[in-house]
Amino acid sequence: MGRWNNLNRREFLTSALSAAASFYVLPPGHGLAGELLNPQMRFAPFSFPEEFIFGAATAAYQIEGAWNEDGKGESIWDRFAHTVGKVKGGSTGDVACDSYHRYKEDVELLEKLNLKSYRFSISWPRIQADGTGKPNPKGLDYYKRLTDELLKAKIRPLCTLYHWDLPQKLEDAGGWPNRELAGRFTEYAEIVTRALGDRISHWCIFNEPWVFTFLGYSWGIHAPARTNFAECMRATHVVNIAQGQAFRAMKTVNPKLQIGTAFSMAHCQPATALQEDRKAADRAHALGNVWFVQPALRGDYPAAFPGPNPLEMMGVKSGDLEQCRAPLDFLGINYYRRQLVSAIPPGEGESATGVHNFDAHEGPLTDFAWEVWPTGFYELLMRISHEYKGVPLEITENGCSYLDSPDEHGRVPDERRIQFLRGYLDELGRAMLHSVNVRAYHHWSLMDNFEWAEGYAQRFGLVYVDFRTQKRMIKDSGKWYAKLAETGDLE
């Protein structure tokens, strides 16, 4: 069958590495360093190890709908989407994929796709309408039913506690820049793990903390639409404290839980070989990729500014960094694209970090105009596994938006997504052959859904959703991925 069927992980890695070595002719005296390898060379066909988990991801606000049912409170995304001019086409997540009512159908889709892990998120205002006080039993019940359905189908639930839908009342009380939010969030984390920790073993505390702090509090293009850099930096610190405190609270409820966070990460590539640009790329990596990893794993902030990090502006007090510490059981990586980085004088333009980030357009573009450049994925994985040795990785998101729609036979021929998947999974395989410890891959997304400020103008799904009828149709990429999930063979 051409798989690593009967091998355990160590045997797999040993054989994989010797296979890798025989593929490359390395200059004498060098190890398998990423930069020495010709990125155009491939290991295809690649076989994922038996224990490797294929899954798909979604998030509450993007799929659930039922925005004000069963006692759910208003979230900052409800408020944002209900404000004229914020979301493309005036779209909202009021109904989205209606998954709150159709979750059984969605679990059936996961089964049809042969997937063994489902990453979904819990809507905080469904559990605590105002973000404080007693939990809403109907909210908890929904997630219990969803989880039980998954377990019945032998699909691992991977639950994210916070995928951006803060209760509006907590934003009114100051939002993430307000230190008190760390305590509120920890209480919420405790409530949820008490209620669901018996059936959900794997958790992500946050989804993409960089994105919701920067796009929400500094750039103003996501909820709660604030544009204040100092508040944003404070928010990043409060989120780091919240991550550490929630981690400890959850472990106290159940020490066996496996807890990480899904971090957004890009391959930060210097725009030129100049020393300034290389340094700027390191600062971009520090702020964009590991700003929420390093405080947890090492108890400090990585150097992201040309001078010292602005700890005072961030409101860092003595003892805080101890609070941020959390030996995360795994790092979740959401990977979409590479960034080219050049240095600019600090303070010029928008940048306090002296960094100019821009998108590369060398590779083909998706319909969202994001560059397809699979080797960046490999480079990023190599770097993270080198910097944080020994911590297992899960790919918590990776995917692409293409607008292919059903033809007259009801088939969705999205060949470009298949090519995307092939390319990125191949690079993931290459990283694994170089000892990067990745145990799961979740495609973003299971189905087309509400893409934040883009509304329904982007389609990331393996499953097509007709938003007028809620009919779901597995795309060609879904069928392709289902086969990979079944055999483990990347062809």
Ligand code: NOJ
């Ligand atoms: C990352 C986010 O976590 C997810 O919510 C979003 O839809 C995808 N990226 C695509 O932009």
